[in-house]
Amino acid sequence: MAHTASPQPVTINPAPALVGRIRVPGDKSISHRSLMLAALAVGESRVEGLLEGEDVLATAAAMRAMGADIARGADGIWRIHGVGVGGLLQPQAALDMGNSGTSTRLLIGLVASHPITATFVGDASLSARPMQRVIAPLSLMGADFTPSPGGRLPLMVRGLAPAVPITYTLPVASAQVKSAVLLAGLNTPGITRVIEPVATRDHSERMLAGFGAVLSVEQTPEGRLISITGEAELKPQSIVVPGDPSSAAFWLVAASIVPGSDVVVENVGMNPTRNGIVNALRLMGADITEIDARDVGGEPVADLRVRHAALKGIEVPRELAPSMIDEYPALFVAAAFAEGRTVARGADELRVKESDRIAVMKDALIANGVSLIEHEDGLSIDGTGGEAIPGGARIASKLDHRIAMSMAIAGLHARAPVMIDDAAPVRTSFPTFFALLDALGGSVTWS
Structure with a gap:
C-alpha cells in the first residue's frame, strides 16, 4: 500500500x-472510522459512499488482517462483518499503512487494548511522522511500544487486555490522539476519559454513539470532556458517507x-x-x-x-x-x-x-x-x-x-x-x- x-x-x-x-x-475521516467500528460490531454493516482512496483501503486491509470480513459489492456498497469488541485477531504480517497517518494512529489505539501484537509500517512520508503523541497516553493504559528512533514507524505495539482506564488531557489539539484513546477505551473495563481544551473534529464521538457505545460529552472549565464506557457492544449500522x-x-x-x-x-x-x-x-x-x-x-x-x-x-x-x-x-x-x-x-x-x-x-x-x-x-x-x-x-x-x-x-x-x-x-x-x-x-x- x-x-x-x-x-x-x-x-x-x-x-x-x-x-x-x-x-x-x-469523507476520509468518516470512511476510516466506519470501517474500524463496523469491524468491531457483531453482524453486517453497510457503508455507502466510502472513499476508495489508498489511505482508506489501507484501513480496510488492516481490519481484514485482524479478522474482519470486508468486501465491496458490485453495487459499490461495502459490507463488513465484524469480530466484536475484544475479538481482534493477531495479524500474521506487518500492517502496511501506506501514507495514512489517520489509519496508523487510530489503529494503534484499537490494538492497544487487545491481547495482540501488531507491527505498523508505512511509506517514507508516513515513516517520518511522529507517533509519540499516541504512544504517551496508550502507554498509560498499559500498551507496550517498540518504535523506531524518534517515536516513528516501523513501530510494534503489544496490546494489554484488560487495559487501564485513564483520564487524559490532550496537550495539543488532535482528533487523532483523542480518537486513539477513545478506541482503546472501547475494550477497557471502566470509563476512559479525554479532555480536549480546544475542540477538534467530532466524527469519532458521533460514530461511536451511533454504533451503540455508551459515550457522553460535556463542557467543563478544562474543556470538552468525552467519556466512554468500556467493554462495549457495538451494533451493526448502515452508513452513508x-x-x-x-x-x-x-x-x-x-x-x-x-x-x-x-x-x-x-x-x-x-x-x-x-x-x-x-x-x-x-x-x-x-x-x-x-x-x-x-x-x-x-x-x-x-x-x-x-x-x-x-x-x-x-x-x-x-x-x-x-x-x-x-x-x-x-x-x-x-x-x-x-x-x-x-x-x-x-x-x-x-x-x-x-x-x-x-x-x-x-x-x-x-x-x-x-x-x-x-x-x-x-x-x-x-x-x-x-x-x-x-x-x-x-x-x-x-x-x-x-x-x-x-x-x-x-x-x-x-x-x-x-x-x-x-x-x-x-x-x-x-x-x-x-x-x-x-x-x-x-x-x-x-x-
Missing part, C-alpha cells in the same frame, strides 16, 4: 471559467479565484468541527451558497454553489485552525489571489503532516511568483488582487497529496503553466481529482 510507484509529473495549464456540478469522494470537506475545499478555492467560474459541489459534509475553510473563505469575500441543507446519518450535509468573487486579505481567526487544519494549503492558494495581505497562523500542526506543509507551500508559492513571509505556525501572503500569479515553476509535492492538489488549483489562474513533479500521491485521498478538473474545464498535461 505504500506509495512506491514511479513519479507522475503533471502540468496544469491556465484555465478559462470552471463551470459544472461535481461530487467529491466520501458525506462528501469530504477537505476535498471540496480545492473546488471552493478554484471557483473563487478563476474568473467567470460557477461550480456546484454536491453532498458536502458540513460538520461544524470540519467546515472552517467555508467560514474562512466567506470572511475573505467568497460567494458560497448552501443548497438543500440536510442531515445524513447524523452528519449535516449540503450542496455548495461557489462563484468567482473578489477575495480580500484577512487575519484568519486562530480558533478556526482545528476545524480546517488539512485545508490550510488550499487557503494559502486563495490568499495568493486576494487583495492585500492574508495572515494565516495558529497552524503549528502543519509542520508534522505528510510533509512540512508550511515550508513546502512557501517554497511552491514563492517559486511561482507569490510574495509571502514564513512563520513558525503559518504564512503571511500578499495577494495579487485577483490577477493571475506568474506561475511557470516546477514544484515538489514531497509525497503529499494536498500539496499536489493545492498547487494544481493555483496553476488554473497563472500566466504560465505550473508543473508538479509527482501527482501520484493524490490517489491516497482523491483518485478522481484530475478527472473532475478536466470535467470542469481545466487543462491537464501528463508528462
Whole structure:
C-alpha cells in the first residue's frame, strides 16, 4: 500500500471559467472510522459512499488482517462483518499503512487494548511522522511500544487486555490522539476519559454513539470532556458517507479565484468541527451558497454553489485552525489571489503532516511568483488582487497529496503553466481529482 510507484509529473495549464456540478469522494475521516467500528460490531454493516482512496483501503486491509470480513459489492456498497469488541485477531504480517497517518494512529489505539501484537509500517512520508503523541497516553493504559528512533514507524505495539482506564488531557489539539484513546477505551473495563481544551473534529464521538457505545460529552472549565464506557457492544449500522470537506475545499478555492467560474459541489459534509475553510473563505469575500441543507446519518450535509468573487486579505481567526487544519494549503492558494495581505497562523500542526506543509507551500508559492513571509505556525501572503500569479515553476509535492492538489488549483489562474513533479500521491485521498478538473474545464498535461 505504500506509495512506491514511479513519479507522475503533471502540468496544469491556465484555465478559462470552471463551470459544472461535481461530487467529491466520501469523507476520509468518516470512511476510516466506519470501517474500524463496523469491524468491531457483531453482524453486517453497510457503508455507502466510502472513499476508495489508498489511505482508506489501507484501513480496510488492516481490519481484514485482524479478522474482519470486508468486501465491496458490485453495487459499490461495502459490507463488513465484524469480530466484536475484544475479538481482534493477531495479524500474521506487518500492517502496511501506506501514507495514512489517520489509519496508523487510530489503529494503534484499537490494538492497544487487545491481547495482540501488531507491527505498523508505512511509506517514507508516513515513516517520518511522529507517533509519540499516541504512544504517551496508550502507554498509560498499559500498551507496550517498540518504535523506531524518534517515536516513528516501523513501530510494534503489544496490546494489554484488560487495559487501564485513564483520564487524559490532550496537550495539543488532535482528533487523532483523542480518537486513539477513545478506541482503546472501547475494550477497557471502566470509563476512559479525554479532555480536549480546544475542540477538534467530532466524527469519532458521533460514530461511536451511533454504533451503540455508551459515550457522553460535556463542557467543563478544562474543556470538552468525552467519556466512554468500556467493554462495549457495538451494533451493526448502515452508513452513508458525506462528501469530504477537505476535498471540496480545492473546488471552493478554484471557483473563487478563476474568473467567470460557477461550480456546484454536491453532498458536502458540513460538520461544524470540519467546515472552517467555508467560514474562512466567506470572511475573505467568497460567494458560497448552501443548497438543500440536510442531515445524513447524523452528519449535516449540503450542496455548495461557489462563484468567482473578489477575495480580500484577512487575519484568519486562530480558533478556526482545528476545524480546517488539512485545508490550510488550499487557503494559502486563495490568499495568493486576494487583495492585500492574508495572515494565516495558529497552524503549528502543519509542520508534522505528510510533509512540512508550511515550508513546502512557501517554497511552491514563492517559486511561482507569490510574495509571502514564513512563520513558525503559518504564512503571511500578499495577494495579487485577483490577477493571475506568474506561475511557470516546477514544484515538489514531497509525497503529499494536498500539496499536489493545492498547487494544481493555483496553476488554473497563472500566466504560465505550473508543473508538479509527482501527482501520484493524490490517489491516497482523491483518485478522481484530475478527472473532475478536466470535467470542469481545466487543462491537464501528463508528462
